[in-house]
Amino acid sequence: xxxxxxxxxxxxxxxxxxxxxxxxxxxxxxxxxxxxxxxxxxxxxxxxxxxxxxxxxxxxxxxxxxxxxxxxxxxxxxxxxxxxxxxxxxxxxxxxxxxxxxxxxxxxxxxxxxxxxxxxxxxxxxxxxxxxxxxxxxxxxxxxxxxxxxxxxxxxxxxxxxxxxxxxxxxxxxxxxxxxxxxxxxxxxxxxxxxxxxxxxxxxxxxxxxxxxxxxxxxxxxxxxxxxxxxxxxxxxxxxxxxxxxxxxxxxxxxxxxxxxxxxxxxxxxxxxxxxxxxxxxxxxxxxxxxxxxxxxxxxxxxxxxxxxxxxxxxxxxxxxxxxxxxxxxxxxxxxxxxxxxxxxxxxxxxxxxxxxxxxxxxxxxxxxxxxxxxxxxxxxxxxxxxxxxxxxxxxxxxxxxxxxxxxxxxxxxxxxxxxxxxxxxxxxxxxxxxxxxxxxxxxxxxxxxxxxxxxxxxxxxxxxxxxxxxxxxxxxxxxxxxxxxxxxxxxxxxxxxxxxxxxxxxxxxxxxxxxxxxxxxxxxxxxxxxxxxxxxxxxxxxxxx
Amino acid sequence: xxxxxxxxxxxxxxxxxxxxxxxxxxxxxxxxxxxxxxxxxxxxxxxxxxxxxxxxxxxxxxxxxxxxxxxxxxxxxxxxxxxxxxxxxxxxxxxxxxxxxxxxxxxxxxxxxxxxxxxxxxxxxxxxxxxxxxxxxxxxxxxxxxxxxxxxxxxxxxxxxxxxxxxxxxxxxxxxxxxxxxxxxxxxxxxxxxxxxxxxxxxxxxxxxxxxxxxxxxxxxxxxxxxxxxxxxxxxxxxxxxxxxxxxxxxxxxxxxxxxxxxxxxxxxxxxxxxxxxxxxxxxxxxxxxxxxxxxxxxx
Numbered sequence: 001x002x003x004x005x006x007x008x009x010x011x012x013x014x015x016x017x018x019x020x021x022x023x024x025x026x027x028x029x030x031x032x033x034x035x036x037x038x039x040x041x042x043x044x045x046x047x048x049x050x051x052x053x054x055x056x057x058x059x060x061x062x063x064x065x066x067x068x069x070x071x072x073x074x075x076x077x078x079x080x081x082x083x084x085x086x087x088x089x090x091x092x093x094x095x096x097x098x099x100x101x102x103x104x105x106x107x108x109x110x111x112x113x114x115x116x117x118x119x120x121x122x123x124x125x126x127x128x129x130x131x132x133x134x135x136x137x138x139x140x141x142x143x144x145x146x147x148x149x150x151x152x153x154x155x156x157x158x159x160x161x162x163x164x165x166x167x168x169x170x171x172x173x174x175x176x177x178x179x180x181x182x183x184x185x186x187x188x189x190x191x192x193x194x195x196x197x198x199x200x201x202x203x204x205x206x207x208x209x210x211x212x213x214x215x216x217x218x219x220x221x222x223x224x225x226x227x228x229x230x231x232x233x234x235x236x237x238x239x240x241x242x243x244x245x246x247x248x249x250x251x252x253x254x255x256x257x258x259x260x261x262x263x264x265x266x267x268x269x270x271x272x273x274x275x276x277x278x279x280x281x282x283x284x285x286x287x288x289x290x291x292x293x294x295x296x297x298x299x300x301x302x303x304x305x306x307x308x309x310x311x312x313x314x315x316x317x318x319x320x321x322x323x324x325x326x327x328x329x330x331x332x333x334x335x336x337x338x339x340x341x342x343x344x345x346x347x348x349x350x351x352x353x354x355x356x357x358x359x360x361x362x363x364x365x366x367x368x369x370x371x372x373x374x375x376x377x378x379x380x381x382x383x384x385x386x387x388x389x390x391x392x393x394x395x396x397x398x399x400x401x402x403x404x405x406x407x408x409x410x411x412x413x414x415x416x417x418x419x420x421x422x423x424x425x426x427x428x429x430x431x432x433x434x435x436x437x438x439x440x441x442x443x444x445x446x447x448x449x450x451x452x453x454x455x456x457x458x459x460x461x462x463x464x465x466x467x468x469x470x471x472x473x474x475x476x477x478x479x480x481x482x483x484x485x486x487x488x489x490x491x492x493x494x495x496x497x498x499x500x501x502x503x504x505x506x507x508x509x510x511x512x513x514x515x516x517x518x519x520x521x522x523x524x525x526x527x528x529x530x531x532x533x534x535x536x537x538x539x540x541x542x543x544x545x546x
Numbered sequence: 547x548x549x550x551x552x553x554x555x556x557x558x559x560x561x562x563x564x565x566x567x568x569x570x571x572x573x574x575x576x577x578x579x580x581x582x583x584x585x586x587x588x589x590x591x592x593x594x595x596x597x598x599x600x601x602x603x604x605x606x607x608x609x610x611x612x613x614x615x616x617x618x619x620x621x622x623x624x625x626x627x628x629x630x631x632x633x634x635x636x637x638x639x640x641x642x643x644x645x646x647x648x649x650x651x652x653x654x655x656x657x658x659x660x661x662x663x664x665x666x667x668x669x670x671x672x673x674x675x676x677x678x679x680x681x682x683x684x685x686x687x688x689x690x691x692x693x694x695x696x697x698x699x700x701x702x703x704x705x706x707x708x709x710x711x712x713x714x715x716x717x718x719x720x721x722x723x724x725x726x727x728x729x730x731x732x733x734x735x736x737x738x739x740x741x742x743x744x745x746x747x748x749x750x751x752x753x754x755x756x757x758x759x760x761x762x763x764x765x766x767x768x769x770x771x772x773x774x775x776x777x778x779x780x781x782x783x784x785x786x787x788x789x790x791x792x793x794x795x796x797x798x799x800x801x802x803x804x805x806x807x808x809x810x811x812x813x814x815x816x817x818x819x820x821x822x823x824x825x826x827x828x829x830x831x832x833x834x835x836x837x838x839x840x841x842x843x844x845x846x
Contacts, residue, residue, distance in 0.1 A: 364676055364724025372722030376704055376715050384705035388688035388698050399688045404702045406676040438633050438665040440658075440809055441690040443733065474788045476807050497807040499786050526656040527786055527807065543687065545810070546660035546733070 002117060003143045004091075004105045005150035006124055007136045008084065011101035012042040015080040016070050018132035018263075019241050023068055031058045032072040041072060075240050082234060083131045083267050089233050090270035091124060097231040098147055106228060107139065121156045130266050140164050145222035148194075151175055164222030169195030176219050182209055194220035233271075238345040239264045246285045246338030253339065254327050260344045261319040261326075268348060274315035276349035278322060280330075282306040283341035306335040313405055314366040315349040321367050328374040332382075364406075373404055394483050395491060396542065397444075440545050442529060448540035451530060460498055463530065465541050470502040473525070478532070493531040495542070501525050626776070626820070629761065632669035633662065639816055640777060643763070646756045647776030647820070648748070650769045657781040658812035659733060659765050660690075666727065666763065668695035675726025678702045678719040682712040683734035709735050713747060720754035720762065728755075732766040740770050748774040769817065778818040784811040 008014055012030055017023050023044075029052050030042035038058040050064050061067055081100050088095040091114065094106035107120050114120045117139040128135040138149035140159040145168055149157045152171040159167045171194045173186055185208075191197050197220040205213045218224040239260040247253050257280075268274055284304050310329060316322055352366070364372070377385050386401035451465035460472050477496035484490045502524050527545040532538070628642025643649050643666065651659045668691075670677050677700060679686060684705045692698060704719070706712040709732065716730045732740055748771040755762045764771065769778045787808040 364722065368722060368724060369676075372718060373702070375718050375722075379714055379718075380704055380706055380711055384684075386703065387701055388686075388691075388703055390688055390692060390698070401703070406700045406702075438661055439690075439694050441660040441664040441694060442687045443655075443660050443685040444687045446684045474786070474805070474807075476788065476805050499788070499807075524654070525783065525786065527810070528656075543685075544656055545807070546656050546658060 001141050002108045003146040004107045004139045005146040007150035008101045013044050015076040019076050028068045029061050030072045086267040086270045087127045095231045096228045118158050142222045144224045176216050240343045242341050246340050248338040258323045265319040273348040274317040274351035275346035276315045277311045277347040279309045279345045281343040282339040284337035285340045286337050314352045332378050442543045443546045444543040451539040451541050453539040470500045472498045473501045474499040492534040495531040499527045632665035643761050644776045645759045648762050649777040650764045650775045651779050652769045653781035664694040670727045671697035671700040677727040678725045679729045680704045680716045682732045727761045729763045737768045776820045780815045780817050782813050786810050
């Protein structure tokens with residue numbers, strides 16, 4: 001049996017400093033209370049040296065010159081505690097959530113993986129530093145002894161087996177958290193340390209102090225035997241920050257988001273996880289809209305919460321890449337008011353594992369392509385970028401745009417290798433099977449171009465549209481197409497494929513065709529698909545065969 | 547490093563002056579004639595010049611031997627990798643589309659450019675390569691593409707509204723990298739608008755794509771990339787095929803236009819190619835051309 005206890009001294013102060021690393025080297029005091037009386041409930045070392053004491057009022061603390069005063073933040077404490085738990089789970093699956101500032105890990109059996117107990121403790125200390133916390137760590141074969149030692153001794157303490165009671169002997173009994181009554185009784189008896197308490201006979205102690213005394217006696221002797229109360233691993237990761245001054249511009253916001261993303265990704269990495277989606281929530285300060293000229297026109301009923309979820313194509317753990325994606329999306333869809341609080345949460349997923357190969361086909365890295373697509377979407381709009389997906393309909397333009405995800409949809413793609421020239425993808429090979437000629441493609445006019453058509457005996461004979469006019473020298477049709485009659489947007493049209501011989505004296509387009517064709521003697525020709533909309537009773541040109 | 551051997555390039559008037567020294571030449575004759583007539587007298591002089599150049603080269607190479615292995619050897623002389631366009635006739639004409647270079651497909655409307663482009667897309671996506679299609683006027687037809695064999699899930703379609711958006715997104719796609727084929731479709735944008743695109747833009751595109759395995763294909767009505775293009779193809783329509791389909795039945799009046807559009811006969815001409823031996827990158831007006839036959843299959 002071996003346990004490691006991690007204790008965060010001055011936890012309330014460290015929780016605030018974790019969100020504002022700049023305060024670490026400055027004198028800091030935390031205040032809490034009602035509006036009328038706010039008292040100091042936490043100070044760091046610099047503030048303590050300056051003379052600030054717990055229990056002082058806020059106004060008294062402000063007299064000490066360069067003291068940073070902050071409100072106590074339960075939100076930051078919760079987040080810091082969650083980060084501490086993530087650190088523990090990065091090492092061991094069995095964690096006890098002993099207190100807000102203390103967790104205990106079962107490190108039995110980890111020697112072959114992580115080395116000696118001292119190595120494990122050092123690794124935990126380094127991990128805590130990356131998460132922005134300064135910790136005291138102790139290892140022992142007794143769970144409560146490890147907790148006591150971590151709270152009593154700074155740095156890393158490794159208690160050899162059988163030496164627990166000797167090591168914690170000098171720890172004051174107040175560390176055992178007795179009730180006030182028992183504490184006063186023990187102090188009256190002259191019992192101030194654990195070794196003194198352990199020396200008392202347990203029978204007489206129980207007669208005078210009851211079961212609580214027995215419990216304290218066992219703790220002092222490091223002989224308490226209890227099972228760990230295991231904590232369940234969290235399934236969500238969240239970081240938050242409350243701002244002193246509202247932020248309205250992207251540049252300072254990106255700095256703050258970068259800091260939160262670093263912490264979030266560090267916590268995910270500690271659990272060997274990555275983010276499959278990022279959720280951003282801003283609390284907005286609508287009262288500041290009038291004063292901030294850069295905010296665009298804001299309607300009067302703007303919500304005070306801005307919330308967006310960004311789904312990632314693959315789980316990502318790189319904070320810089322995530323920040324770029326967030327900023328690109330926020331620039332195209334900025335919040336309507338300055339921001340006073342930021343909440344950032346991540347949906348965890350197993351990180352992507354991929355192995356490159358010498359013969360893999362050319363495909364963009366999913367993280368890079370997501371960034372490229374975000375940048376492209378900023379220029380053309382999100383609706384105008386993606387992969388087309390044909391719908392099961394005969395409606396013209398029956399397709400939709402979906403997220404671009406190459407080589408991730410088919411089983412073949414998972415084993416994709418660069419095929420030799422004669423070896424094609426089965427689906428594509430099916431299409432060109434037995435085909436020796438390439439096919440004519442259509443260039444679509446969006447929207448369809450209105451046309452003026454002369455019809456004789458039910459067939460178009462002359463047409464004019466958008467700078468092209470001429471005789472119809474060949475026509476195929478009509479091909480009637482209709483559908484969705486039960487809907488308001490039903491369609492019904494007669495389609496024609498026509499060949500037009502442009503008149504030589506008409507327009508720039510046909511003149512250009514004359515200039516560009518090799519056969520300068522004959523007028524230019526073009527083949528188009530036109531349709532007669534039976535509902536609107538008008539002719540349109542859908543596209544040209546090119 | 548020792549100083550270079552004292553050497554001065556002969557100026558034009560020096561050549562003329564030397565020619566004047568030869569009594570066999572008519573002094574009133576033109577310089578070109580003098581040179582032609584005095585070919586036998588020149589080799590000695592040129593031979594001295596060549597020996598001086600070789601001596602200087604050896605001197606420079608020996609001085610740089612510890613730093614630059616081959617200072618007078620040109621850079622990357624690896625052959626350009628080409629890939630099939632999906633049409634055997636075009637591959638036979640061009641030798642394939644070059645990777646790491648700009649290919650321009652030019653021609654007026656209805657000249658078969660888009661059909662060739664779809665064939666290229668089909669061949670690339672069949673190889674599991676990701677392709678980006680920058681659509682300058684939102685003219686791409688997914689049905690035509692799917693019918694041609696393009697795997698649409700491998701295609702990133704960027705639907706632009708104007709040439710400015712098209713150029714900016716093309717720049718991002720090329721610099722983002724990872725695409726086997728990037729297509730810039732300016733087919734519906736008037737040439738007078740595309741002419742205003744500065745040459746520096748094409749140079750930037752070329753620099754972005756060279757030394758990468760990406761094929762950059764530009765579809766337009768006229769070639770605009772000039773020397774930046776590695777391959778320029780010009781296409782035009784020769785004839786359209788229409789097939790009569792309705793039969794005459796007893797008592798059944800055949801519709802006068804009962805026919806189907808069966809395809810087109812196109813002419814493809816290679817205007818410029820860096821990869822073709824002997825082309826030397828110069829535009830060749832007498833370049834070879836092939837005729838392609840495109841078949842049309844009704845969609846939907």
